[in-house]
Amino acid sequence: MTTPRPGDGHVVIAPDKFKGSLDAPEVARRIGAGLRRARPEVRLLELPVADGGDGTVDAAVAAGFTRVRAEVSGPTGEPVPASYAVRGDVAVVELAEAAGLRRLPGGRLAPLTASSRGTGELIDDAVRRGARRVVLGLGGSACTDGGAGMAAALGARLLDADGRELPPGGAALRDLDRVDAAALRERMRGVTVVVASDVDSPLLGPDGAAHVFGPQKGAGPHDVDLLEEALTRLDAVVRRDLGVSAAERPGAGAAGGAGFGAMAFCSATVEPGITYLLDLLGFSSHLAGARLVITGEGALDRQTLRGKAPAGVARAAGGAGVPVLAVAGRSTLSEDELRAAGFLGAYALTDLEPDPARCMREAGPLLERLSEQVGQAWLDDTRDDPAVIP
Numbered sequence: 001m002t003t004p005r006p007g008d009g010h011v012v013i014a015p016d017k018f019k020g021s022l023d024a025p026e027v028a029r030r031i032g033a034g035l036r037r038a039r040p041e042v043r044l045l046e047l048p049v050a051d052g053g054d055g056t057v058d059a060a061v062a063a064g065f066t067r068v069r070a071e072v073s074g075p076t077g078e079p080v081p082a083s084y085a086v087r088g089d090v091a092v093v094e095l096a097e098a099a100g101l102r103r104l105p106g107g108r109l110a111p112l113t114a115s116s117r118g119t120g121e122l123i124d125d126a127v128r129r130g131a132r133r134v135v136l137g138l139g140g141s142a143c144t145d146g147g148a149g150m151a152a153a154l155g156a157r158l159l160d161a162d163g164r165e166l167p168p169g170g171a172a173l174r175d176l177d178r179v180d181a182a183a184l185r186e187r188m189r190g191v192t193v194v195v196a197s198d199v200d201s202p203l204l205g206p207d208g209a210a211h212v213f214g215p216q217k218g219a220g221p222h223d224v225d226l227l228e229e230a231l232t233r234l235d236a237v238v239r240r241d242l243g244v245s246a247a248e249r250p251g252a253g254a255a256g257g258a259g260f261g262a263m264a265f266c267s268a269t270v271e272p273g274i275t276y277l278l279d280l281l282g283f284s285s286h287l288a289g290a291r292l293v294i295t296g297e298g299a300l301d302r303q304t305l306r307g308k309a310p311a312g313v314a315r316a317a318g319g320a321g322v323p324v325l326a327v328a329g330r331s332t333l334s335e336d337e338l339r340a341a342g343f344l345g346a347y348a349l350t351d352l353e354p355d356p357a358r359c360m361r362e363a364g365p366l367l368e369r370l371s372e373q374v375g376q377a378w379l380d381d382t383r384d385d386p387a388v389i390p
Helices: 024-038 056-062 095-099 117-128 148-153 171-175 182-187 209-217 221-242 254-266 273-280 309-319 335-340 356-361 363-378
Strands: 011-013 044-046 066-073 079-087 090-094 133-137 157-159 178-180 192-197 269-272 292-300 324-331 345-348
Touching: 011 024, 024 044, 024 056, 024 292, 024 363, 056 066, 056 079, 056 090, 056 273, 066 117, 079 095, 079 117, 090 095, 090 117, 095 117, 095 133, 095 148, 095 254, 117 133, 117 148, 133 273, 148 157, 148 254, 171 221, 178 221, 192 254, 192 273, 209 221, 209 254, 221 254, 254 269, 269 273, 273 309, 292 309, 292 345, 292 363, 309 324, 324 356, 324 363, 335 345, 345 363, 356 363
Parallel strands: 011 044, 011 292, 090 133, 133 192, 192 269, 292 324, 324 345
Antiparallel strands: 066 079, 079 090, 157 178
């Protein structure tokens, strides 16, 4: 890889969110503010990114998509304000906008009854407005319903033995007797659905939706067993009535099994979240002539290396011959791990403030200070070799 010389162009600022502190657009703004204090003459391009989880719609809007607002069903049935992004006939829908943990009233977890219905309502709204490709970002969900609520919102009927519609939530799927997807298929005719997710787990088993992610949504051991039974029933009925076997596909377990629901009911394909979204946002077109890319997220750790947004940005930038730095709230990666993932170096808020709680509270100002240091160290036009970590 040929490393660009200092002074050869602009800086691309492409971070994900600092979870619990700053969304991705705010992270990009704070980094930009710090860099401008250090090097006001350098051209900056703020392009926040996401890997399919929280912040995916914000990233799409920052890249030129238009935000569309709608009121939909929250995870426990109450109306919530939500939005998706559109450009042409492409819609970007984020499950967490409607069915995310942040939408739970008072933050009260509802592992057995939370539903993905609102996500289906967002998809339906986008299709009614002319979307023909729906990019569905999965992550941060409050529900473990196998995407059943999402499917019901799009017209599927999930019925018990007496022919009654099932109530919302994953637990109710234990009583599922048959599925009728005729109305859904008619409504979604001509619409392509792509799931953007960095989760490759199956629907069932020890690595599946209930066992791995259920506890994060408040499910105790008994609840996990109940949800596993319910999702197993959903899979069996879908196999019989729709002729679809999707439970073992990578990504089926994403977002409480919403990946499975999208595959089973909408014939969705699954793409690595950050890779697909970078292509959708036209990231590579902004690398031509760039001297540096700065990415990051709240925690740089082993999970980062498994397909999270900063790793995807590093791969894309490295392929274009542009050096990449990472900034984070904290970093537990070694220099060798950073280098292997394509980063020339990493800076963390904990370098400035060792108290993690203060880093969370004061993330914005600290990030500006940290970015000013990055600008002073990396954007000095008198440096001989930008590939050497200062």
